Amino acid sequence: MARTILFAPTANKREAGRDDDTGMRDPETILITGASSGIGAALARAYAGRCRLLALTGRDAGRLAAVAADCRAAGAEVVDETVDVVDRRRMADLIGRIDERAPIDLVVANAGIDGAALAGDERFYGTMEVNLIGVLNTVLPAISPMQRRGRGQIAVISSLAGYRGMPGAVAYGASKAAVRSLGEGLRGRLAASGIAVSVVTPGFVESRITASNTFPMPFQWSAERAAERIRRDLARNRGRIAFPWPLYAGVWLLNVLPSALADAITARSPRKG
Secondary structure (H helix, E strand, O other): OOOOOOOOOOHHHHHHOOEOOOOOEOOOEEEEOOOOOHHHHHHHHHHOOOOOEEEEEEOOHHHHHHHHHHHHHOOOEEEEEEOOOOOHHHHHHHHHHHHHHOOOOEEEEOOOOOOOOOOOHHHHHHHHHHHHHHHHHHHHHHHHHHHHHOOEEEEEEOOHHHOOOOOOOHHHHHHHHHHHHHHHHHHHHHHHHOEEEEEEEEOOEOOHHHHOOOOOOOOOEOHHHHHHHHHHHHHOOOOEEEEOHHHHHHHHHHHHOOHHHHHHHHOOOOOOO
16 A cells, blocks of 8 residues: 655755765655665665655565665655556656655666566566656656756666667567666756766676576676665766676677677577566
8 A cells, every 4th residue: 555655854854965076966865666675675775874765666565665664774764655667647646746845866767677477478568668668657757846956866777688689688678778778868968957867787686586597697796785886876976887897898898799799699698588
């Protein structure tokens, strides 16, 4: 059941905001989607603390409540609401209500699926809906109020899988490639409005998505390590946050190799859907 938002920012919270040495404002009100597990949950815990207000969404109420409890124990004010990011109306309503009571400083569009649990054509439609349309439903409603204030920050979670189409993960890779392009375009488009946009492209990170993988996952990071890297680089307004570097270098190399050679290499990629 959705929770009613009952909080309002206090004056000392607004006064507590500060700019670091890169000019980025220390975010006080943060919205994170897909916060019930993986990177989203780790980011919520990484940001939790005094003078923080976290709005967390997810589809699993039990897991989301557990993450919210951890964040409250760390001193954060938390609103946790179960909502599907594909629901455009509910997402717009949620973001509007949060922003009205406590202007959102940072939006992290993190919710995503790998599509392996879906069957047939639903694997493609379902993956694209959550991974791409869900990002649009999270980001677009936040842009106008940020533009009116002349400040704000947006992070979209893509993947290293979005740099080169893999036959073993067609829908997932396509959705993440679209998210990467979206974020890169918005970064240039919104800079003049005072809005910073970062594209996060992780490799293998411990999560519910990777837990079902039966193939080797080289250079896998813990969710906590990934969250700390993301938090640090967002504070520095990095346009692209890619890790780990050996995998990043590998996918970059695939794009400069002759097509026939790249095809031969990717043909052996694991099949996820």
